[in-house]
Amino acid sequence: MGIDHINDIERLKKINAALISRVERSMDQQGNAFSLFQTAINLENTVRRRTEELRSTLRRLEQSNIDLVEAKEAAELANLSKTRFLAAASHDVLQPLNAAHLSISALAELQVGDEGRKLVRQVERSLETMEDLLRTLLDISKLDAGVVQPSVGAVSLDHLFSSLRSDFLPLAEQKGLDLRFRSTLASVRSDRSLLRRILQNILSNALRYTRSGGVLVGARRRGDVIRIDVADTGCGIPEDQREAVFEEFNRGSRAMGLSAGGLGLGLAIVRRMAGALGHSVDFTSVVGKGTVFHLEASLVSMAAAETQSAIVELERPPGYGLFGTKVLLIENDEPVLEAMCTLLERWRCTVRTAVDSAEAIEALNGGDWAPDIIIADQHLDQGDLGTETIADVRQLLGRVVPALIITADPSDEIARTAKARNIEMMRKPVKPAQLRALLAHLLA
Structure with a gap:
C-alpha cells in the first residue's frame, strides 16, 4: 500500500472523527434544549399551582375578615343588648329594693328593743350590699359600652377631701385606724361625681385591707398635673397581683392574707372610670408594709376653683324640719x-x-x-x-x-x-x- 493511500486513510479518519464529534455536540444541544423545555413546563406548572394556592389563601383571608367584622358587630350588639338588659333589669329590681329600704327605715323607728334594732340593722346591711352590687354592675356595663358622658369641670380637691373625710372617718375610728387628709388649694379638671367615686373606692379598699396604722390622702403638683396619692399601711399587693386587682370580683389572695370581703368590684370600676375621664391610675406596693395608689389629673386655674367652691357652698342643704309639710x-x-x-x-x-x-x-x-x-x-x-x-x-x-x-x-x-x-x-x-x-x- 502506498504512502498516499495511507495518508488518505488518516485524513478520512480525521474527517470521520470531526463529523462524529459534531453529531454528538448537536445531540447534546438538542438534549439540553429538551431539558430546558421540560424545566420550563415544570416551572410553569409550579407557578400555576402556587398562584392558585395564593388565590385560595386570599379568598380564605377575605372570608376570615368578613367573619371577623360580623363577629365584631355581633359582639358590639350583644354588649349594647347587655347594657340595655342590665338597665331594664336594674330598674325592675331596684323598685322593690327601694320599697324595702323605705319600709325598713319606718320599721326601725318603731323598734324599742335592742334585739329588734339589731335585726333591722342586719336587714339594712343586706339591702345596702345588694344595692351596691346592682349599681356597680350597671356602672361597669355603661362604662364598657361607652355611654357614660362625664360632666367635666373644675373640682376643688379640698372640698372633695372634706366630704370623703366625713364619710370615712367613722369607719376608720371603728377599726382603730388613723385617717388623715392633707389640705390643698389645688383643683383638677374632672367630673366631680366620678372622681369622688374613684377615690371612694380606693379609700374603701385601703381601710378594708389595713389592720393597723392608717391611711393618708394627699395631692402634689407636677407641672400641669396633680397627682393624688392614697397611702395605707396595709398588707400590700404582691407583684404577681398587679393586674389581677383591677379585675372583676377579685378580692385578694387568701394565701397572702389579702381577702377581706367586699364585692371585688371596687378597683375594676376605678380603672374604667379613670379611663373615661382620661386620668391615669397606678400604684406602688410593698408586701407587709402598704400600698400607695396614684391618680393623675390635669390642674385647673385658681379662678375656676373659686367658682366651683362657691357652687359647692350653695349646694350644702340647711337642716330644716318637715313637720306639717x-x-x-x-x-x-x-x-x-x-x-x-x-x-x-x-x-x-x-x-x-x-x-x-x-x-x-x-x-x-x-x-x-x-x-x-x-x-x-x-x-x-x-x-x-x-x-x-x-x-x-x-x-x-x-x-x-x-x-x-x-x-x-x-x-x-x-x-x-x-x-x-x-x-x-x-x-x-x-x-x-x-x-x-x-x-x-x-x-x-
Whole structure:
C-alpha cells in the first residue's frame, strides 16, 4: 500500500472523527434544549399551582375578615343588648329594693328593743350590699359600652377631701385606724361625681385591707398635673397581683392574707372610670408594709376653683324640719307608694297620693289643698311621665312648686329633662336620710 493511500486513510479518519464529534455536540444541544423545555413546563406548572394556592389563601383571608367584622358587630350588639338588659333589669329590681329600704327605715323607728334594732340593722346591711352590687354592675356595663358622658369641670380637691373625710372617718375610728387628709388649694379638671367615686373606692379598699396604722390622702403638683396619692399601711399587693386587682370580683389572695370581703368590684370600676375621664391610675406596693395608689389629673386655674367652691357652698342643704309639710306623692308601684307614705307620715307630713297625671290633677281640683312639695316617679301608669305630670300640676297651681323625681331609670336623658325644668332628682333605692335632707333643702 502506498504512502498516499495511507495518508488518505488518516485524513478520512480525521474527517470521520470531526463529523462524529459534531453529531454528538448537536445531540447534546438538542438534549439540553429538551431539558430546558421540560424545566420550563415544570416551572410553569409550579407557578400555576402556587398562584392558585395564593388565590385560595386570599379568598380564605377575605372570608376570615368578613367573619371577623360580623363577629365584631355581633359582639358590639350583644354588649349594647347587655347594657340595655342590665338597665331594664336594674330598674325592675331596684323598685322593690327601694320599697324595702323605705319600709325598713319606718320599721326601725318603731323598734324599742335592742334585739329588734339589731335585726333591722342586719336587714339594712343586706339591702345596702345588694344595692351596691346592682349599681356597680350597671356602672361597669355603661362604662364598657361607652355611654357614660362625664360632666367635666373644675373640682376643688379640698372640698372633695372634706366630704370623703366625713364619710370615712367613722369607719376608720371603728377599726382603730388613723385617717388623715392633707389640705390643698389645688383643683383638677374632672367630673366631680366620678372622681369622688374613684377615690371612694380606693379609700374603701385601703381601710378594708389595713389592720393597723392608717391611711393618708394627699395631692402634689407636677407641672400641669396633680397627682393624688392614697397611702395605707396595709398588707400590700404582691407583684404577681398587679393586674389581677383591677379585675372583676377579685378580692385578694387568701394565701397572702389579702381577702377581706367586699364585692371585688371596687378597683375594676376605678380603672374604667379613670379611663373615661382620661386620668391615669397606678400604684406602688410593698408586701407587709402598704400600698400607695396614684391618680393623675390635669390642674385647673385658681379662678375656676373659686367658682366651683362657691357652687359647692350653695349646694350644702340647711337642716330644716318637715313637720306639717304637704306632699303630693305620685307613684304607681303599690309597695313603694305604701312604704313612702308610711315614711313621710312618720316625719309628720300630710300626704296625698296618685298613680298617674289624671289622679294628681284630681287630687288638687277641690282647691282646698295645695302641696308644698311634689314627689313623683318618672314612669307612671297610662304611660305618663313624672316630669310631665309635675309640669301639669305646676300649671294648675300657677306657681313653681318644689319638686323631686325619684326613679330607678339610669338614663341621662331624665336627668337633663329634670334639670331643664328645675326639678331635683334622686336614684332608687332611696336612702331615707338623704331624702329627708333633700326635702328640707327644697322647702328652705
